[in-house]
Amino acid sequence: LPSKIRRSFYLNISFQINKYAFSGGRDTVEEHRKYGGNCDVDISYQFLRYFMEDDDELESIRQRYANGELLTGELKAIAIKEVQRVMTELQNRRKEVTDEVVKSFTVPRKLKYDY
Known part of the structure:
Protein backbone atom coordinates (compact mmCIF):
# COMPACT_ATOMS: atom_id res chain seq x y z
CA LEU A 1 0.00 0.00 0.00
CA PRO A 2 1.16 3.55 -0.61
CA SER A 3 2.42 5.21 2.57
CA LYS A 4 -0.40 7.78 2.55
CA ILE A 5 -3.05 5.03 2.58
CA ARG A 6 -1.10 3.05 5.19
CA ARG A 7 -0.96 6.09 7.51
CA SER A 8 -4.67 6.66 7.01
CA PHE A 9 -5.36 3.00 7.81
CA TYR A 10 -3.45 3.18 11.11
CA LEU A 11 -5.00 6.51 12.05
CA ASN A 12 -8.42 4.97 11.42
CA ILE A 13 -7.66 2.11 13.82
CA SER A 14 -6.59 4.64 16.44
CA PHE A 15 -9.66 6.82 15.85
CA GLN A 16 -12.09 3.88 15.95
CA ILE A 17 -10.72 2.45 19.19
CA ASN A 18 -10.42 5.82 20.93
CA LYS A 19 -13.90 6.94 19.91
CA TYR A 20 -16.01 3.76 19.89
CA ALA A 21 -14.40 1.10 22.11
CA PHE A 22 -16.49 0.86 25.29
CA SER A 23 -14.42 1.35 28.41
CA GLY A 24 -14.59 -0.44 31.72
CA GLY A 25 -13.02 2.58 33.40
CA ARG A 26 -14.60 4.80 36.02
CA ASP A 27 -16.15 8.24 35.50
CA THR A 28 -13.19 10.13 36.95
CA VAL A 29 -9.47 9.47 37.23
CA GLU A 30 -9.76 9.59 41.02
CA GLU A 31 -12.49 6.91 41.05
CA HIS A 32 -10.55 4.79 38.57
CA ARG A 33 -7.37 5.00 40.66
CA LYS A 34 -9.37 4.06 43.78
CA TYR A 35 -11.66 1.31 42.42
CA GLY A 36 -9.94 0.17 39.22
CA GLY A 37 -11.42 -0.75 35.86
CA ASN A 38 -13.62 -3.63 34.74
CA CYS A 39 -11.77 -5.76 32.18
CA ASP A 40 -14.84 -7.92 31.55
CA VAL A 41 -16.62 -5.10 29.71
CA ASP A 42 -13.64 -3.12 28.41
CA ILE A 43 -13.40 -3.61 24.63
CA SER A 44 -9.74 -2.56 24.45
CA TYR A 45 -8.87 -5.31 26.91
CA GLN A 46 -10.95 -7.79 24.92
CA PHE A 47 -8.93 -6.91 21.80
CA LEU A 48 -5.78 -7.66 23.76
CA ARG A 49 -7.18 -11.03 24.86
CA TYR A 50 -7.46 -12.03 21.21
CA PHE A 51 -4.36 -10.41 19.74
CA MET A 52 -1.66 -10.24 22.42
CA GLU A 53 0.65 -13.22 22.25
CA ASP A 54 2.38 -12.76 25.62
CA ASP A 55 0.04 -14.16 28.29
CA ASP A 56 2.20 -12.86 31.14
CA GLU A 57 2.08 -9.32 29.74
CA LEU A 58 -1.70 -9.62 29.25
CA GLU A 59 -2.13 -10.68 32.87
CA SER A 60 0.05 -7.79 34.03
CA ILE A 61 -2.10 -5.35 32.04
CA ARG A 62 -5.29 -6.90 33.47
CA GLN A 63 -4.05 -6.56 37.04
CA ARG A 64 -2.79 -2.99 36.57
CA TYR A 65 -6.08 -1.91 34.95
CA ALA A 66 -8.23 -3.68 37.56
CA ASN A 67 -6.15 -2.09 40.36
CA GLY A 68 -6.41 1.40 38.89
CA GLU A 69 -2.70 1.70 38.06
CA LEU A 70 -3.43 1.77 34.31
CA LEU A 71 -5.93 4.31 32.98
CA THR A 72 -8.38 3.77 30.12
CA GLY A 73 -6.43 5.95 27.71
CA GLU A 74 -3.26 3.99 28.45
CA LEU A 75 -5.06 0.69 27.92
CA LYS A 76 -6.51 1.93 24.63
CA ALA A 77 -3.02 2.99 23.49
CA ILE A 78 -1.71 -0.53 24.17
CA ALA A 79 -4.68 -2.04 22.30
CA ILE A 80 -4.17 0.30 19.32
CA LYS A 81 -0.51 -0.67 19.07
CA GLU A 82 -1.35 -4.37 19.24
CA VAL A 83 -4.16 -4.20 16.64
CA GLN A 84 -1.88 -2.22 14.33
CA ARG A 85 0.83 -4.87 14.76
CA VAL A 102 -4.58 -19.60 -4.51
CA LYS A 103 -4.77 -22.20 -7.28
CA SER A 104 -3.21 -24.87 -5.05
CA PHE A 105 -5.98 -24.33 -2.50
CA THR A 106 -8.81 -24.33 -5.04
CA VAL A 107 -7.83 -27.26 -7.26
CA PRO A 108 -10.45 -30.06 -7.18
CA ARG A 109 -9.17 -33.14 -5.37
CA LYS A 110 -10.54 -36.28 -3.84
CA LEU A 111 -11.42 -35.94 -0.17
CA LYS A 112 -10.18 -38.48 2.36
CA TYR A 113 -12.57 -39.74 4.99
CA ASP A 114 -10.72 -41.80 7.60
CA TYR A 115 -13.49 -42.20 10.13
Whole structure:
Protein backbone atom coordinates (compact mmCIF):
# COMPACT_ATOMS: atom_id res chain seq x y z
CA LEU A 1 0.00 0.00 0.00
CA PRO A 2 1.16 3.55 -0.61
CA SER A 3 2.42 5.21 2.57
CA LYS A 4 -0.40 7.78 2.55
CA ILE A 5 -3.05 5.03 2.58
CA ARG A 6 -1.10 3.05 5.19
CA ARG A 7 -0.96 6.09 7.51
CA SER A 8 -4.67 6.66 7.01
CA PHE A 9 -5.36 3.00 7.81
CA TYR A 10 -3.45 3.18 11.11
CA LEU A 11 -5.00 6.51 12.05
CA ASN A 12 -8.42 4.97 11.42
CA ILE A 13 -7.66 2.11 13.82
CA SER A 14 -6.59 4.64 16.44
CA PHE A 15 -9.66 6.82 15.85
CA GLN A 16 -12.09 3.88 15.95
CA ILE A 17 -10.72 2.45 19.19
CA ASN A 18 -10.42 5.82 20.93
CA LYS A 19 -13.90 6.94 19.91
CA TYR A 20 -16.01 3.76 19.89
CA ALA A 21 -14.40 1.10 22.11
CA PHE A 22 -16.49 0.86 25.29
CA SER A 23 -14.42 1.35 28.41
CA GLY A 24 -14.59 -0.44 31.72
CA GLY A 25 -13.02 2.58 33.40
CA ARG A 26 -14.60 4.80 36.02
CA ASP A 27 -16.15 8.24 35.50
CA THR A 28 -13.19 10.13 36.95
CA VAL A 29 -9.47 9.47 37.23
CA GLU A 30 -9.76 9.59 41.02
CA GLU A 31 -12.49 6.91 41.05
CA HIS A 32 -10.55 4.79 38.57
CA ARG A 33 -7.37 5.00 40.66
CA LYS A 34 -9.37 4.06 43.78
CA TYR A 35 -11.66 1.31 42.42
CA GLY A 36 -9.94 0.17 39.22
CA GLY A 37 -11.42 -0.75 35.86
CA ASN A 38 -13.62 -3.63 34.74
CA CYS A 39 -11.77 -5.76 32.18
CA ASP A 40 -14.84 -7.92 31.55
CA VAL A 41 -16.62 -5.10 29.71
CA ASP A 42 -13.64 -3.12 28.41
CA ILE A 43 -13.40 -3.61 24.63
CA SER A 44 -9.74 -2.56 24.45
CA TYR A 45 -8.87 -5.31 26.91
CA GLN A 46 -10.95 -7.79 24.92
CA PHE A 47 -8.93 -6.91 21.80
CA LEU A 48 -5.78 -7.66 23.76
CA ARG A 49 -7.18 -11.03 24.86
CA TYR A 50 -7.46 -12.03 21.21
CA PHE A 51 -4.36 -10.41 19.74
CA MET A 52 -1.66 -10.24 22.42
CA GLU A 53 0.65 -13.22 22.25
CA ASP A 54 2.38 -12.76 25.62
CA ASP A 55 0.04 -14.16 28.29
CA ASP A 56 2.20 -12.86 31.14
CA GLU A 57 2.08 -9.32 29.74
CA LEU A 58 -1.70 -9.62 29.25
CA GLU A 59 -2.13 -10.68 32.87
CA SER A 60 0.05 -7.79 34.03
CA ILE A 61 -2.10 -5.35 32.04
CA ARG A 62 -5.29 -6.90 33.47
CA GLN A 63 -4.05 -6.56 37.04
CA ARG A 64 -2.79 -2.99 36.57
CA TYR A 65 -6.08 -1.91 34.95
CA ALA A 66 -8.23 -3.68 37.56
CA ASN A 67 -6.15 -2.09 40.36
CA GLY A 68 -6.41 1.40 38.89
CA GLU A 69 -2.70 1.70 38.06
CA LEU A 70 -3.43 1.77 34.31
CA LEU A 71 -5.93 4.31 32.98
CA THR A 72 -8.38 3.77 30.12
CA GLY A 73 -6.43 5.95 27.71
CA GLU A 74 -3.26 3.99 28.45
CA LEU A 75 -5.06 0.69 27.92
CA LYS A 76 -6.51 1.93 24.63
CA ALA A 77 -3.02 2.99 23.49
CA ILE A 78 -1.71 -0.53 24.17
CA ALA A 79 -4.68 -2.04 22.30
CA ILE A 80 -4.17 0.30 19.32
CA LYS A 81 -0.51 -0.67 19.07
CA GLU A 82 -1.35 -4.37 19.24
CA VAL A 83 -4.16 -4.20 16.64
CA GLN A 84 -1.88 -2.22 14.33
CA ARG A 85 0.83 -4.87 14.76
CA VAL A 86 -1.58 -7.66 13.85
CA MET A 87 -2.91 -5.76 10.84
CA THR A 88 0.62 -5.09 9.58
CA GLU A 89 1.44 -8.78 9.93
CA LEU A 90 -1.74 -9.71 8.05
CA GLN A 91 -0.96 -7.26 5.23
CA ASN A 92 2.58 -8.63 4.92
CA ARG A 93 1.29 -12.21 4.74
CA ARG A 94 -1.26 -11.23 2.08
CA LYS A 95 1.58 -9.88 -0.07
CA GLU A 96 3.08 -13.38 -0.11
CA VAL A 97 -0.05 -14.98 -1.60
CA THR A 98 0.41 -15.56 -5.32
CA ASP A 99 -1.98 -16.87 -7.97
CA GLU A 100 -0.22 -20.23 -7.69
CA VAL A 101 -0.90 -20.39 -3.95
CA VAL A 102 -4.58 -19.60 -4.51
CA LYS A 103 -4.77 -22.20 -7.28
CA SER A 104 -3.21 -24.87 -5.05
CA PHE A 105 -5.98 -24.33 -2.50
CA THR A 106 -8.81 -24.33 -5.04
CA VAL A 107 -7.83 -27.26 -7.26
CA PRO A 108 -10.45 -30.06 -7.18
CA ARG A 109 -9.17 -33.14 -5.37
CA LYS A 110 -10.54 -36.28 -3.84
CA LEU A 111 -11.42 -35.94 -0.17
CA LYS A 112 -10.18 -38.48 2.36
CA TYR A 113 -12.57 -39.74 4.99
CA ASP A 114 -10.72 -41.80 7.60
CA TYR A 115 -13.49 -42.20 10.13
